[in-house]
Amino acid sequence: MSPLLDIKEVYYSYHSLEGETETLKKISLSIHKGEFISIVGPSGCGKTTLLSIISGLLKPSKGEVVINKSLIHDTAHCVGYMLQKDHLFEWRSVYSNVLLGLEVARQKTRENLDYIETLLHNYGLQDFKHFKPSQLSGGMRQRAALIRTLALKPEILLLDEPFSALDYQTRLSTADDIGKILKKEGKTAILVTHDIPEAVSMADRVIVLGQRPAEIVKIFTIDLSLRNRTPLASRSAPEFGQYFNAIWKEMASYDH
Amino acid sequence: MITKSSEKQAAFIKNHKKQRMMITLLRLLVLILFIALWEGASNYQLIDAFIFSSPSRILQTLSEMVINGSIFYHTGITLFEILVSFSLGTFLGVLIAILLWWNHQVSKILEPYLVVLNSLPKTALAPILIVWLGHNIKSIIIIALTVSIVVTILNTLNGFHSVDKDKIKLIYTFGGSKMDVLRKVVIPANYANIISTMKVNIGLSLIGVIIGELLAARAGLGYLIIYGSQVFKMDWVMMSLILLALLATGLYQGIVYLEKKVSRYNM
Numbered sequence A: 001m002s003p004l005l006d007i008k009e010v011y012y013s014y015h016s017l018e019g020e021t022e023t024l025k026k027i028s029l030s031i032h033k034g035e036f037i038s039i040v041g042p043s044g045c046g047k048t049t050l051l052s053i054i055s056g057l058l059k060p061s062k063g064e065v066v067i068n069k070s071l072i073h074d075t076a077h078c079v080g081y082m083l084q085k086d087h088l089f090e091w092r093s094v095y096s097n098v099l100l101g102l103e104v105a106r107q108k109t110r111e112n113l114d115y116i117e118t119l120l121h122n123y124g125l126q127d128f129k130h131f132k133p134s135q136l137s138g139g140m141r142q143r144a145a146l147i148r149t150l151a152l153k154p155e156i157l158l159l160d161e162p163f164s165a166l167d168y169q170t171r172l173s174t175a176d177d178i179g180k181i182l183k184k185e186g187k188t189a190i191l192v193t194h195d196i197p198e199a200v201s202m203a204d205r206v207i208v209l210g211q212r213p214a215e216i217v218k219i220f221t222i223d224l225s226l227r228n229r230t231p232l233a234s235r236s237a238p239e240f241g242q243y244f245n246a247i248w249k250e251m252a253s254y255d256h
Numbered sequence B: 001m002i003t004k005s006s007e008k009q010a011a012f013i014k015n016h017k018k019q020r021m022m023i024t025l026l027r028l029l030v031l032i033l034f035i036a037l038w039e040g041a042s043n044y045q046l047i048d049a050f051i052f053s054s055p056s057r058i059l060q061t062l063s064e065m066v067i068n069g070s071i072f073y074h075t076g077i078t079l080f081e082i083l084v085s086f087s088l089g090t091f092l093g094v095l096i097a098i099l100l101w102w103n104h105q106v107s108k109i110l111e112p113y114l115v116v117l118n119s120l121p122k123t124a125l126a127p128i129l130i131v132w133l134g135h136n137i138k139s140i141i142i143i144a145l146t147v148s149i150v151v152t153i154l155n156t157l158n159g160f161h162s163v164d165k166d167k168i169k170l171i172y173t174f175g176g177s178k179m180d181v182l183r184k185v186v187i188p189a190n191y192a193n194i195i196s197t198m199k200v201n202i203g204l205s206l207i208g209v210i211i212g213e214l215l216a217a218r219a220g221l222g223y224l225i226i227y228g229s230q231v232f233k234m235d236w237v238m239m240s241l242i243l244l245a246l247l248a249t250g251l252y253q254g255i256v257y258l259e260k261k262v263s264r265y266n267m
Helices: A047-055 A094-098 A100-104 A110-122 A138-150 A168-184 A196-202 A240-254 B007-043 B055-067 B070-102 B104-119 B122-133 B137-161 B165-173 B178-186 B188-216 B221-230 B234-266
Strands: A005-016 A019-031 A036-040 A062-067 A079-082 A156-160 A188-192 A205-209 A216-221
Touching: A005 A047, A019 A047, A019 A216, A036 A168, A036 A196, A047 A079, A047 A156, A047 A188, A079 A138, A079 B165, A094 A100, A094 A110, A094 A138, A100 A110, A100 A138, A100 B178, A110 A138, A138 A168, A168 A196, A188 A196, A196 A240, A205 A240, A216 A240, B007 B055, B055 B070, B055 B234, B070 B104, B070 B137, B070 B178, B070 B188, B070 B221, B070 B234, B104 B137, B122 B137, B122 B188, B137 B188, B165 B178, B178 B188, B188 B221, B188 B234, B221 B234
Parallel strands: A036 A188, A036 A205, A079 A156, A156 A188
Antiparallel strands: A005 A019, A005 A062, A205 A216
16 A cells, blocks of 8 residues: 655755754655654754645755655645644634635535534534634634644644643643544544653654754654553553653653 | 622622712813813903903804804814725725735835834925815825824734734645735734724824814814914814814724724624
C-alpha cells in the first residue's frame, strides 16, 4: 500500500535582514491512511513550520510533499489544520462558526450541511448551535473547532498543539474526545506538541525532532497492550512509562 | 448564589435608587441655578445683557425664529452638512483603509504623507478650499471631510493590522483568498473599532462644518454665530451655541445607540 502522505527530503529556511535561518533539514516521512502521528521537539524547533508546509501554506525550500500521489499545492483542501487556539469568531454563532470552512471553500452543499448536522449531533453540540462561542466551555469550543475542520472532509488533519490553551483537566478530556472522534471518522492525523505524555497517549508513532535546524532524531512506534485504546486509557497502559522515559531521554540528550 | 429577595438586598436596592435620584436632582439643580443666576444678573444689570444676552432674551429670540421658521432652516442646513460630511468621511475613510490594507506597497509609500496630513491642522486648508470651491455648501462639506478623513483612515488601518494573524491563517487553511480574509475576518473583527472611530468622527465633522460655516456660509448655525457677533446680536450667538450643543449631544448619542446595537450582535 502506498502511503497517503509522503514527505520527501524537505528543507526549509526563512530569510530576514539578519540572515538566513535554516529551520528544517532533510525531513523525510511516510504516513499511511488512518495513522496517528505525534511530533515532539524542543520549542521553536520548526514543528509549526513543518505543519505549514504539509498544509501547503508554505513552500519548502527544497524537497516535496506528496499527498495521494499528487503534489501538495494541487490538493491543499484535503488537509485540515487545527491551530493552537480554537479561533472561534465571537461575532458568529457556534453554528455559523462551524460553517466558516465550507463558506470559504464555497462548498455549502446540502450534503455537507447534513454532515455538519450529524457531527454536531454526535459530538454533543446540537443544543448549542445558536450560542455564542464565549458561552461554551473550553472543551466544547475545541470540539466546535474540530467540527469546523472536519466539515471539509479533509483526509489528513494537522493539529498544532490544539490543547495547549486548556487547563489540565479539560486538556485530558478534550484530547480523549478528539482522539476518539478522529478514530471514529477514520482520519489520518499529525499532532504537534511538546507534551510527551500527550504525544504517546494519542499516537501510533512518535517522531522526535532535534534542535533547529530540525531533523528527525528518532521514531518510536507506540505499541500498547490494550484492547480498546483511547488516549485516556493509554495513560494507564503498562508500557506507557517506558515510552515516556525513552522519549524524555532522547529529548534531554540534545536539550541544554 | 444570588438571592433576589432578602431584606438587606431590598435595602441595598432602595439605597441605590435613592442615590441615583439624588444625582439626577442635583444635576437639574446645577442647570436651574446657572440659568437663574444668568437671568438674575442681567435683570439687576450686574452683567450687560446686550453683550452677555440672557435666558429670557434667548428664549424670545428662539420663539420668534420658530414662528418665522428660520431656525429650522439654519439648523437643518448645519445638520445636513454634518451628516453628509460624516457619512462621506466614514465611508471614504474606511474604503481607503481597505485599499491600503489590501496593497501593502501603496500603504508603505503613502505612510509619511498620511502622517504629515494627520499632524497638519486641517483648518488651515479651509481658506484654500474656499478659494477653489467658492462660498457654498460644497466647500463646507469638503472642509469638514478633510478634518475627519485622515483620522478615520489611520484608525481603521491600525485596527485592520492588529487582527490576530492566526485568525487570518485559519482562513488560508480553508483555501481562502485575500478577499475571504477581508470579508470574513478583518472587517467583522473591526466593527467595534469602526464604531469608535465614528464616535470621534461625528465630533470632528461638527468642528469642520462650523469652521466652514464661520468662513464661507450664507446659512446655518455657524453663520448665525459669526453674523450675530458681527452685528452684536448676541442673542443669536448664544441661542445658536445652545442649539449646537444639543445637536452635538444628539448625534453622539445616536452613535452610542448604534454601538449598543452592534455590540449586542457581535461582541
